Amino acid sequence: MSDLERDIERLGPWFHNLHLPDGTQTNPAHPLGDFPSFKWQKLAPHLPEDLSGATVLDIGCNAGFYSLELAKRGAEVTAIDVDPHYLEQARWAAERYGLARSIRFREGQVYELARANRQWDIVLFLGVLYHLRYPMLGLDIVSRCVRRTLVVQSFEVPGDEIEHAPENLELENREPLARPGWPRLAFIEHSLAGDCTNWWAPNRACMEAMLRSTGMRVVSRPLEEFYVCEPDPDQPSSMWSWNEDEYWAATGGRP
Numbered sequence: 001m002s003d004l005e006r007d008i009e010r011l012g013p014w015f016h017n018l019h020l021p022d023g024t025q026t027n028p029a030h031p032l033g034d035f036p037s038f039k040w041q042k043l044a045p046h047l048p049e050d051l052s053g054a055t056v057l058d059i060g061c062n063a064g065f066y067s068l069e070l071a072k073r074g075a076e077v078t079a080i081d082v083d084p085h086y087l088e089q090a091r092w093a094a095e096r097y098g099l100a101r102s103i104r105f106r107e108g109q110v111y112e113l114a115r116a117n118r119q120w121d122i123v124l125f126l127g128v129l130y131h132l133r134y135p136m137l138g139l140d141i142v143s144r145c146v147r148r149t150l151v152v153q154s155f156e157v158p159g160d161e162i163e164h165a166p167e168n169l170e171l172e173n174r175e176p177l178a179r180p181g182w183p184r185l186a187f188i189e190h191s192l193a194g195d196c197t198n199w200w201a202p203n204r205a206c207m208e209a210m211l212r213s214t215g216m217r218v219v220s221r222p223l224e225e226f227y228v229c230e231p232d233p234d235q236p237s238s239m240w241s242w243n244e245d246e247y248w249a250a251t252g253g254r255p
């Protein structure tokens with residue numbers, strides 16, 4: 001066994017199957033396939049090839065697959081995750097690629113970004129929303145960090161139907177709420193795939209409605225469950241139009 005293979009074993013288990021510069025893979029037997037390379041192949045054309053001078057925030061970076069890909073394109077990346085195990089993998093991998101100076105990894109909660117008071121050109125929020133007990137709060141916080149592009153992915157309830165919500169729903173007209181295309185978050189009380197940190201599954205209509213409500217416009221959907229968005233100047237976040245006080249109370253006060 002080579003030193004590299006020994007390091008991979010010591011740092012495991014791996015969720016990301018990274019292809020290291022010499023071709024060695026960190027989890028070639030991943031049950032989802034070559035994960036997340038097969039997703040990146042579809043997402044990659046939707047992001048600029050040259051990211052020199054651009055800033056990127058990767059929330060829930062895990063072993064850093066996406067951070068590494070965007071750093072390879074020239075971006076300065078900030079990458080956060082709650083799990084030190086994954087951050088150790090990510091820091092080790094960045095060294096192998098010679099990209100350690102382009103990516104700043106740090107342990108942190110998505111909610112802590114409420115006090116970041118800054119924006120990044122591109123924000124990746126992949127595979128994290130459904131892990132949050134407070135998903136709308138998480139999305140409100142994340143949307144405030146976006147200067148140009150937000151890419152979101154969530155585990156979803158199956159179904160592509162989209163019910164266009166009326167401006168107002170009358171109390172005596174509740175039937176639309178039960179239609180398949182009504183924006184819906186399914187609550188997971190116990191566990192999903194053996195993981196008790198999975199709390200919610202939105203349907204597609206819900207993802208798009210929540211994004212609109214945070215002031216985001218979906219510009220493309222490169223693959224199932226992935227949304228590439230940009231701030232919508234014509235429809236700013238509802239947070240500022242009616243519930244700003246609630247946001248600041250939930251996030252520990254105005255800066």
Ligand SMILES: C[S@@+](CC[C@H](N)C(=O)[O-])C[C@H]1O[C@@H](n2cnc3c(N)ncnc32)[C@H](O)[C@@H]1O
Nearest residue numbers: 036060062081082083108109110126127128131
């Ligand atoms: C399903 S993995 C997704 C990893 C990667 N973003 C991807 O799409 O391949 C979820 C990651 O989010 C991290 N995570 C979960 N809850 C988080 C939170 N509240 N704040 C930041 N990271 C979180 C987990 O530790 C894990 O690395």
